[in-house]
Amino acid sequence: MNANDEIxxxxxxxxxxxxxxxxxxxxxxxxxxxxxxxxxxxxxxDIPMIxxxxxxxxxxxxxxxxxxxLTIAKGTxxxxxxxxxxxxxxxxxxxxxxxxxSSGYAKVDGFDVTEYPHEVRKRIGYMPDFFGVYDQxxxxxxxxxxxxxxxxxxxxxxxxxxxxxxLVNLSDKKDAYVDTLSxxxxxxxxxxxxxxxxxxxxxxxxxxxxxxxxxxxEMREILRExxxxxxxxxxxxxILPELAEMVDEIGVIEHGQxxxxxxxxxxxxxxxxxxxxxxxxxxxxxxxxxFLRDRPFVNRLxxxxxxxxxxxxxxxEEQAELLHDLFAAGFKLVSFSEAQTNLEDVFxxxxxxGDALQ
Amino acid sequence: MKEQAAGRSGGMSWRNKLINPxxxxxxxxxxxxxxxxxxxxxxxxAIGLMALSAIYLTQLNSRGSQGFNPEESKLLFYFLSMxxxxxxxxxxxxxxxxxxxxxxxxxxxxxxLTTQQSSATIVLSKLxxxxxxxxxxxxxxxxxxxxxxxxxxxxxxxLFLIFLFxxxxxxxxxxxxxxFSSLFKRTMISVIVSYGVTLFIFGGTAILFFVLVGMMxxxxxxxxxxxxxxxxxxxxxxxxxxxxxILEPSISEQAFTVNMGNxxxxxAPIELWQEFMxxxxxxxxxxxxxxxxxxxxxxKRRGM
Numbered sequence: 001m002n003a004n005d006e007i008x009x010x011x012x013x014x015x016x017x018x019x020x021x022x023x024x025x026x027x028x029x030x031x032x033x034x035x036x037x038x039x040x041x042x043x044x045x046d047i048p049m050i051x052x053x054x055x056x057x058x059x060x061x062x063x064x065x066x067x068x069x070l071t072i073a074k075g076t077x078x079x080x081x082x083x084x085x086x087x088x089x090x091x092x093x094x095x096x097x098x099x100x101x102s103s104g105y106a107k108v109d110g111f112d113v114t115e116y117p118h119e120v121r122k123r124i125g126y127m128p129d130f131f132g133v134y135d136q137x138x139x140x141x142x143x144x145x146x147x148x149x150x151x152x153x154x155x156x157x158x159x160x161x162x163x164x165x166x167l168v169n170l171s172d173k174k175d176a177y178v179d180t181l182s183x184x185x186x187x188x189x190x191x192x193x194x195x196x197x198x199x200x201x202x203x204x205x206x207x208x209x210x211x212x213x214x215x216x217x218e219m220r221e222i223l224r225e226x227x228x229x230x231x232x233x234x235x236x237x238x239i240l241p242e243l244a245e246m247v248d249e250i251g252v253i254e255h256g257q258x259x260x261x262x263x264x265x266x267x268x269x270x271x272x273x274x275x276x277x278x279x280x281x282x283x284x285x286x287x288x289x290x291f292l293r294d295r296p297f298v299n300r301l302x303x304x305x306x307x308x309x310x311x312x313x314x315x316x317e318e319q320a321e322l323l324h325d326l327f328a329a330g331f332k333l334v335s336f337s338e339a340q341t342n343l344e345d346v347f348x349x350x351x352x353x354g355d356a357l358q
Numbered sequence: 359m360k361e362q363a364a365g366r367s368g369g370m371s372w373r374n375k376l377i378n379p380x381x382x383x384x385x386x387x388x389x390x391x392x393x394x395x396x397x398x399x400x401x402x403x404a405i406g407l408m409a410l411s412a413i414y415l416t417q418l419n420s421r422g423s424q425g426f427n428p429e430e431s432k433l434l435f436y437f438l439s440m441x442x443x444x445x446x447x448x449x450x451x452x453x454x455x456x457x458x459x460x461x462x463x464x465x466x467x468x469x470x471l472t473t474q475q476s477s478a479t480i481v482l483s484k485l486x487x488x489x490x491x492x493x494x495x496x497x498x499x500x501x502x503x504x505x506x507x508x509x510x511x512x513x514x515x516x517l518f519l520i521f522l523f524x525x526x527x528x529x530x531x532x533x534x535x536x537x538f539s540s541l542f543k544r545t546m547i548s549v550i551v552s553y554g555v556t557l558f559i560f561g562g563t564a565i566l567f568f569v570l571v572g573m574m575x576x577x578x579x580x581x582x583x584x585x586x587x588x589x590x591x592x593x594x595x596x597x598x599x600x601x602x603x604i605l606e607p608s609i610s611e612q613a614f615t616v617n618m619g620n621x622x623x624x625x626a627p628i629e630l631w632q633e634f635m636x637x638x639x640x641x642x643x644x645x646x647x648x649x650x651x652x653x654x655x656x657x658k659r660r661g662m
Binding site: 098113114122133136190 | 464466
């Protein structure tokens with residue numbers, strides 16, 4: 001992402017652009033403040049939003065993190081993938097200044113989390129995997145409390161909070177007591193809480209855990225809007241496959257080690273040691289099945305009414321040869337396509353072995 | 359606009375200093391809970407019952423005498439003051455021992471710790487909030503005390519001093535409660551330890567004092583010729599003795615002149631309540647400092 005991209009994101013003219021002012025005083029970007037923010041953006045673009053180097057954390061004899069390195073540029077949506085206990089939440093807790101690393105360092109917007117926790121807290125909105133709410137607060141009061149805790153004056157909160165409630169679709173629940181909200185509503189309220197001080201970085205630890213499909217979709221839509229607002233988001237989630245189109249990069253962590261990191265499509269390409277080919281023929285299916293079974297790199301094969309599904313172990317060159325051989329053998333092909341692997345496949349593939357990328 | 363903003367920020371600043379967001383939240387949440395109303399009700403019920411019972415018993419004993427004896431009124435006042443001290447000792451740990459650990463158990467603490475509020479603000483706000491509720495309860499008992507004024511024998515100054523002492527003991531026990539709440543993750547453990555420490559302060563120090571007095575009496579064959587005995591410093595740790603030394607200043611002299619022959623010529627080096635306040639001011643300050651330090655995890659890296 002370059003400076004222009006970042007500025008373009010800030011220029012996005014939608015209802016959410018009003019949140020993009022860093023000092024919370026006026027949430028609409030007018031011409032003057034935009035110039036100022038453009039120059040700020042250019043000057044700050046060199047610094048990654050998250051910089052982690054050799055980060056390790058031990059609990060007694062258990063090593064939760066074993067020296068991970070991670071760099072996330074501003075405006076990136078980073079998906080953090082890994083099985084339970086891999087170290088995702090520990091990493092996020094360190095970034096949220098709730099835990100000190102045993103060694104290594106973590107920086108947010110250039111500020112070391114251990115040296116400048118106050119500065120880091122200004123820049124982050126943290127949503128833990130499990131959180132509680134003050135049940136005897138009304139929704140509006142809940143947000144007012146956190147807004148005040150971030151030093152936002154009451155007059156500004158009065159303007160900001162209705163906008164936040166609108167963003168998370170809770171406007172009609174503004175006077176409801178928090179304990180009357182559903183789980184999904186509480187998750188959205190917590191997300192609004194994360195945004196109350198307009199942080200540059202959102203650290204979302206399993207934001208959709210325990211939600212029903214509808215609530216997940218709502219959460220995904222909100223995250224999509226936040227991405228459009230130019231927020232840097234680091235997210236660990238069970239619904240990562242559903243978020244595939246909005247995640248720019250993923251990092252796969254297992255046993256406290258980062259075993260893969262990069263662009264989603266790059267990782268998918270690297271991982272295509274197994275391909276799923278879908279072949280449809282104009283007749284002669286049984287004959288083609290026998291033919292395909294004898295071809296190299298064909299591991300498994302399934303024929304049904306939709307065609308032939310081939311579990312293929314070769315790379316691009318071998319795949320091209322297979323297509324050539326089918327033509328040469330006189331089979332009439334309706335289609336020859338490769339089924340797309342999704343993030344879930346990537347996750348399962350990586351965490352199964354971890355050697356695939358090495 | 360600038361003036362408006364300046365005025366607003368000026369207005370906000372003194373209000374922010376007076377009531378910060380955490381304190382505001384604590385006030386609201388505490389008073390919205392039905393528990394607040396019931397606590398107040400049962401406290402007043404208990405103190406009222408004790409006062410009326412004591413008045414009834416006193417009247418019963420003095421049947422036949424003319425009018426009301428101011429000395430008996432004084433005794434009633436002492437009794438009520440001690441009863442109030444006991445109720446405060448019972449209430450303070452319960453109100454403060456869960457303020458941090460409760461947030462941890464409800465999983466709201468981490469959210470609070472990632473805000474701009476300092477550890478000191480969070481801890482002190484929780485203490486002030488708990489103290490305010492206790493003060494409200496104690497002030498609500500003033501009408502019960504006013505019954506003593508009907509009979510005479512008590513000066514308003516004494517009453518004022520007693521209430522100041524209550525405030526102090528609330529701060530002390532509240533600080534201990536908050537410290538344990540900050541140190542222990544489970545509220546149950548924090549509450550048990552807080553009550554244990556309170557029990558030691560009230561009962562343990564008294565038992566220790568009387569055991570030491572007994573040992574000294576047995577060991578000493580003749581009175582010691584010092585200006586005062588060190589044993590008074592032991593009972594100075596006890597809040598009941600400290601409160602009693604406010605009501606009856608001669609108690610301090612008696613405590614410091616154990617086994618010293620003619621006590622009438624000796625003076626206590628320090629009043630019990632004064633020493634009590636010095637000791638517990640230091641301990642209370644230390645407790646709060648430690649609670650503030652322990653609220654957030656230390657972010658200093660190890661092995662670096």
